[in-house]
Amino acid sequence: MVDKKKESVDKIIQSIGGEKNINAVYHCATRLRFQLKDTTQFNQAQAKEIPGVLGTKLTGDEVQFVIGGEVGNYYSTVINQYKITEKNSDEAADTPKNGLVKRIVENIVGVMAPIITALIGFGLIRAVLALLVLLGLSRESLNYQIINMIGDAAFYFLPFLIAASAARQFKTNLYLALGITGVLLHPTFQSLVASDVSMQLFGLPIREAAYSGTVIPIILIVWVMSYVDRLSEKIIPSVLKTMLKPLFIVIIMAPLALMILGPIGAIFGDGLFFVVDYLRVTVPWLVPTLMGIFTPLLVMVGMHTALTPIAQVSFSTVGFEIVQGPGMLASNISQAGAAFGVFVKTKDKQMKQIAFSSGITALSGITEPALYGVNLKLKKPLIYVMISGGIAGFYAGISGLVRYSFGSPGLLTLPVFFGEDASNIVKAAITLALAFSISFVLTVIFGFEESIEEDMKKLEKPSPIVLEKRTAAEEALIQGFVRGSVLPLSEVADEVFATEQMGPGLAIDPVSGEFHSPIEGTITTVFPTKHAIGLRHDNGLEMLLHIGLDTVKLDGEGFELFIEEGQRVKAGDLLARVDIDFIKSKGYDPTSVLIFMNNQNEPVFFEHDELIDYSNKLVTII
Numbered sequence: 176m177v178d179k180k181k182e183s184v185d186k187i188i189q190s191i192g193g194e195k196n197i198n199a200v201y202h203c204a205t206r207l208r209f210q211l212k213d214t215t216q217f218n219q220a221q222a223k224e225i226p227g228v229l230g231t232k233l234t235g236d237e238v239q240f241v242i243g244g245e246v247g248n249y250y251s252t253v254i255n256q257y258k259i260t261e262k263n264s265d266e267a268a269d270t271p272k273n274g275l276v277k278r279i280v281e282n283i284v285g286v287m288a289p290i291i292t293a294l295i296g297f298g299l300i301r302a303v304l305a306l307l308v309l310l311g312l313s314r315e316s317l318n319y320q321i322i323n324m325i326g327d328a329a330f331y332f333l334p335f336l337i338a339a340s341a342a343r344q345f346k347t348n349l350y351l352a353l354g355i356t357g358v359l360l361h362p363t364f365q366s367l368v369a370s371d372v373s374m375q376l377f378g379l380p381i382r383e384a385a386y387s388g389t390v391i392p393i394i395l396i397v398w399v400m401s402y403v404d405r406l407s408e409k410i411i412p413s414v415l416k417t418m419l420k421p422l423f424i425v426i427i428m429a430p431l432a433l434m435i436l437g438p439i440g441a442i443f444g445d446g447l448f449f450v451v452d453y454l455r456v457t458v459p460w461l462v463p464t465l466m467g468i469f470t471p472l473l474v475m476v477g478m479h480t481a482l483t484p485i486a487q488v489s490f491s492t493v494g495f496e497i498v499q500g501p502g503m504l505a506s507n508i509s510q511a512g513a514a515f516g517v518f519v520k521t522k523d524k525q526m527k528q529i530a531f532s533s534g535i536t537a538l539s540g541i542t543e544p545a546l547y548g549v550n551l552k553l554k555k556p557l558i559y560v561m562i563s564g565g566i567a568g569f570y571a572g573i574s575g576l577v578r579y580s581f582g583s584p585g586l587l588t589l590p591v592f593f594g595e596d597a598s599n600i601v602k603a604a605i606t607l608a609l610a611f612s613i614s615f616v617l618t619v620i621f622g623f624e625e626s627i628e629e630d631m632k633k634l635e636k637p638s639p640i641v642l643e644k645r646t647a648a649e650e651a652l653i654q655g656f657v658r659g660s661v662l663p664l665s666e667v668a669d670e671v672f673a674t675e676q677m678g679p680g681l682a683i684d685p686v687s688g689e690f691h692s693p694i695e696g697t698i699t700t701v702f703p704t705k706h707a708i709g710l711r712h713d714n715g716l717e718m719l720l721h722i723g724l725d726t727v728k729l730d731g732e733g734f735e736l737f738i739e740e741g742q743r744v745k746a747g748d749l750l751a752r753v754d755i756d757f758i759k760s761k762g763y764d765p766t767s768v769l770i771f772m773n774n775q776n777e778p779v780f781f782e783h784d785e786l787i788d789y790s791n792k793l794v795t796i797i
Contacts, residue, residue, distance in 0.1 A: 180245075183227040184252045190225065191238055192216025194257050198236075199343070202250040203288035203480070205543040207240040214238070229547035232475075235281050243536065243544040283481045285344040286394055290336045291480065293329050295588075298581030300326035302590035305579060309593060326580075333487070334360060334386055334393045341397035347404045351421060352397045355428045359386040359393075359437055376430060382438035388491040390484040391447075392440025396432045403427050444488045451489060455497050460572030466502020467568020467610075468561050471510070471546055479503070490580070495594060500578025504592075504603060505567035507585050508610035511537035512563065513556040514545040515611075516618025522703040522730070540585025555623040556614075563614035567606050576602040624728060653694060653794035654746045655787045656720060657767060658687035664768065669724050672768050677719065680770040681793065686786065688753040690722060692744040693769060693793065699741075702727075705734035708750060717772040722753055724764040733757040747790070769793075 188194055191209055198210040211217065217238050222231045227249070230241040242249050253259065304312075304322050312319055329336065334356045342352035358364065365385070367374055374381040386392055407423045408416075454462055473479040482499055489496035514534035521527050526549070533544035550556040578584070579594035592603035662682040667673045672682070692710065699717065700709030706726040711717050722734070733754040738744060758765045787793070 179226065180248060180252055181256065183225050184249060184256060186225045187222065187228065187240055187249075188253070188257060190218045190222040194259065197257075197259050200250070200253055200259050201289050201343070202242075202246045203291055205241060205243050205246055205541055206288070207242050207246055207249050207253070208288070209238045209240075210236055211238060212236075229543055230475075230551075234284075235278070237281075237285065241543045241547055243533075243541065280478055280481050282344060282398070283394065283484065284478065286337060286340045287390075287480045287483045289340050289343075291483070293336060294333075294483075294581040295583060297326055297329035298591060299588065301580040302582060302588070302593055305593035306590050309597065330388050330487075330490070332360070333388050333390065337390055337393040338397055341394050345398050345401035347397065347401035348421075348424070351404075351424055351428075352400060354425065355396060355400060355432055356393055358429050358432060364433075376433065379430075379434055381433045382441070384438060384441040386437060386441070388487065389441065389444065390487050391444045392432075392437045394484075395440040396428070396436045399431065399436055400424065400428050444484075447485050448488045448492050451485060451496075451498055452493070459497075459575060460569050462497055463502040463505065463568040463572035463576070464565055465568070466499065467505035467509070467564035467566075467571070470503050470506035470564060471542075471550075471557060471560055474542060474546060475551070486578075486581075495577040495579050497572075497577055500584050500591065501571035501576040501606065502564070502568045504576075504578075504584035505571055505606055505610045506560070506564035507537060507540050507542050507583070508607050509560040509563035509567065509614040510542040510545040510550060511535075511585075512611035512614035513560045513618045514549045516559075516615045517549050517553065517556055517623065520619055520622060524703065538586045540583030540588050553623040555621065556618050559614050559617035559621070563610055563617065566613055567610035570609055571602065571606045574602045574605070575599075576606060652746075652792055653718075653769070655683070655691075655791040655793050656693040656750075656769060657683050657685045657690045658786060658788040659683040659685035659767075661787060661793065662766065667724070667766055667768060668764055669768075672721070672724075672770070678770045678772050680718070680768055682766050682768045683787075684766050685753075685755055687788075688755045689749060690720070690751045690753060690767070692746055692748045692750055693720070694718070695745045697741065697743055698738050701736065701738065701740050703731070704729070705731040705736050705751065708736075708738070710744070719770045719772060720750070720767070721770065722751065722765075722767045723758050724766055726758060726763050729758070729761060729763065733761075 187207070188197075191197065191211060192213060193216075196212050196216050198212055200207070200209050202208060214233060214236055217233060219231055219233065222228060222238075222240065225240075227242060227245065228240050229243060232239040232241070240249075300322065304319070304326055307322070308314065308319070335353055338352040338356040339349055342349040365387070368383045368385055374383060384392075403424055407420045411419050411423060451462070470479060473482075479499075486496040486498045486500070489498065511534045514530045514537055518527055518530035518534060521530065529544075529548045533548050536542075537545040546557075550560055575596075576592070577594070577596075577599060578591050579599075580591045582588035582591040584591070586607065589600065589603055589607070592600050660683065662684060664675060664680055664682055665673055667682045671677060672680075694710060694712045694716075696710055696712045698708065699711050700707070700719075702708070704727050706722050706729070708720045708722075709717065710720065723729075726734075735752045737749050737751065744750070753765075755765045
C-alpha cells in the first residue's frame, strides 16, 4: 500500500534541495519548519503542488510548510526517514540580512513557535481548574492545589522552555543556556528578591526582579550568550576549550544576566504591559477589533506567534490578557463560519469536503487548513472573515472579554475564558456566535468565484505516452466535437490555451450548441460547473474538452450534460447541449478547445476551409 504521507515528505525534502541542505527541522502547531543552508535551492512552485501542503513561507533561512493538524505525523516521518539533526547548524551558509525589525520578529517567532504546544497543554489544565472552581471545587482543597501545581508548572518554569528554544534559534549551547537561566530562578535569588535586602555583587547593584514566567529577559540573555559563545570559540586555545570555554561563558553571562540583561528585559516587558493595559482601560475595543480583522494576515506571514510574549507578560502581571485571546477567538471562528458557508454553497465535491473538514478544525482553533485550503483560495470568503472578525472583535472589546490562560481560541478551548468574572464565558460565547454567524451568512449570501480554472492549470498531467506507429486503418482519429469553424490554439483569447501550457490542441468557434464525443473511449472527469469534460481514448490518449472561455463563472447555467464520470462513449455521442446565445449575452466567448494532455506524438491536423461538424475528421495521431 502506498504511503501518501511518506510520498509527500519525500517531495518536501526534494523541494528544499535535499537532506544535505537542511540544518534543522522542528514544528509548531500547524507548520513544519526547516532551517536551510542555502535558501536559493528552495523550489516554492514545486512545494505548493505537494499533496498535504496548504501553503509555504520563506523567512530568513527558514522555510515553513503549512500542514495543519497532521503536522506532528509529518514531522515524525521526516525524523524517521531522514538523518536530520541540529549538529550541522554551525555549517549554515550565510544568508542575506533582513531589516532589524524583521529579524527581531523572526527570532521571537522562532523561539516561541516550538513551545506553543506546551503552553496550550498546561494552559488548558488551568482553564479546566477554573471551570471546576465554578462547579464547586474549593480553593483550599488538596485536589485544587495539586491540579493548580500541574497547570502552573510550565508557566513557572517557562524561562527554561524559552532558554532551550532560544539556544536552538541562536545556535548556542543548550545546557549552558539552561544553567544561566537557572541562576535567575534559583530559590536563593527568589528569596532575596522577596526580602527587603538590597542586592549587590562586589559592590555592583543587582535589580530585584522576579523572573518566573518571564519571556523577554531570557530571550535577550540567550541571544547575547550566543555572541559570547562565538567569542570564546575564537580566543580560547583548542587544547583548553573543554575546560575554559564553559567557564568563560558562565563568568561573563551570570553577572550580565543578573545586573544588566535581566533587568533590561524586565523593564521592557513592564513597558509593553503598560501600553497594553493603557489601551485596555482607555479604548478597550481597539486591540480585539484589530486582531479580529488582521489575524488571518498575521497567520499568513507567521507573525501571530510574535505576540505571545506580550500576552505572557499580561498573564504573569494581572492574570489575564486581551492581546491575543478575544480578537483571535473572533477571527478563528469567523474562519470556521466562512468555511462552512463554502461547504453549503459550493458545487465542487472536493472543495465541499475540504471546506467541511477545515471548518471543523477552525472551530477547534487551528485555522490554517481553512485559511489556505478554502478562504484565501477563493478570495472573497477571506474578506468576509476579516469583516466578521472585526465586528465580533469589537463586541469582545466593548464587553470586556479577557482570556485567563493559554490555548488557541476556539470552541473546544472555551474553558480558557473561565475565570473570576463568571460572565466572561458568556461574553466569549456571544463573540463566538457573532463571528460564526456573520461570516457564514456573508459567504452564503454574497458567494464567491470558484477557482476551478486555477485548479485545472495546476492539474498534474497524466503520464506521457508514445503511441505506436499505425497503419492508415489503425490511426488514432479525433473527430469534430461541435459544428463550427476550426481555429489554431494560437488564436484563442486565453493565454493558458494559446501558449499550450496545458498541451497542444485546437479550437472551434461553435455555431451549434450540441457538443459530441470526438473519440471512442471513457469520460474521466466532469467538472461541477459543466463547462469542462475529461476524456480518455481507448489507446490511452487523454484530452480535455473546454466549452467556452472563462465560462466556469456561469456556474453551470446554460449547460446541460448527458454523460457522467466513468461512462463509455463512442465518437459522435452527445455529451452536452449548451445555450451559445446565453453565453454570448453574458459577455463570454463560446470558443471551445480540445487539449491533448499526455501525447508525445506530433498531432497532424486536417485543414478545413468551411464549417465542420462532428462527422468530420479533425486530427490524426500517427
